[in-house]
Amino acid sequence: MTISIHLVSIPDQEAVTSRVVHLPADGGTIGRSPDCSVVLPDHTTRISRKHAEITRTSDGFFLKDTSNNGVSLNAKALQKGADYAVNDGDIITIEGYSLLVSTLVVSQTSQSAEIDDNDTPTFTLNLANDDTDFLESFSRETQPKVQQRPHYSSENVLQDDPFSSDPFEDFSENELSKFEEVEKTLEPLPLDHGELENNTVEFLPINQDNHHIVSSLQQLIALSEKNHDMLQNPSFQHDALFSALEQTIDTFLDEFSPQQLEPQFDEYMGSSLFVSKDKRYWRIYRKHFERRQQNGEFRRHFKALFIENMQRSGEKS
Known part of the structure; x- marks a missing residue:
């Protein structure tokens, strides 16, 4: 049995590389650290580096909640350090993230039963006690078959056909006329033009639901025409692309700002009084940058931001 995590909702200011994460067979971790199985970016740093842990047992x-700000399972807060069973369809809430748990049972194919060679009968051909003459049987099979001709009877050829006579030939026309159906003609009713002029035409009230349907259809047609114009005009696509690119670059550069990175590095500093703070910041930042670059986190983050801004620019236009 395997487990997967679906990110149903994420904060507006955050971006993730994938909304579906398949955990290993023995479980995984959830948190802000890139080393976690399910990475949840958080600018507010309310999510711990290792916020929660999913483990697998025989049951x-x-x-397990390993954070400082708590975890909710199906809208119920969990006690820190305690193990809670998770099933298919459960919702895990961590700050602004909602995670859907999905479990999959992997069926194991049963191995085919082996056939015992001792139980299978052996093929034996005993020709010593066989009195069959193969040449005789072959000659009998090769003899041509005589085709039988169809048998036709020449009797009663000139006899009258019982179905060729008319069953009503003995009846007279007067007797047959009794059984004929009379076609009824409908005569038009006379119309009085004076009554038509005096009568007023009544209009039935229109159902109010039809107005909503008509307005929805008009909005759908306008949206389809707008999308068609954007596809036909490359300049719209060009503007939307550059607008999304500028927004992505601004958001991506915020990741490297000192104001954004300083709270994260304060966790590494501790209370050291004999080491220069600036030098330690530079050494920590260098290690932090090299690790994120080797893991490919910058590329994934930039692609995710770019795709998200492309979708937002398409909705605005």
């Missing part, structure tokens, strides 16, 4: 999967 199934269990969730």
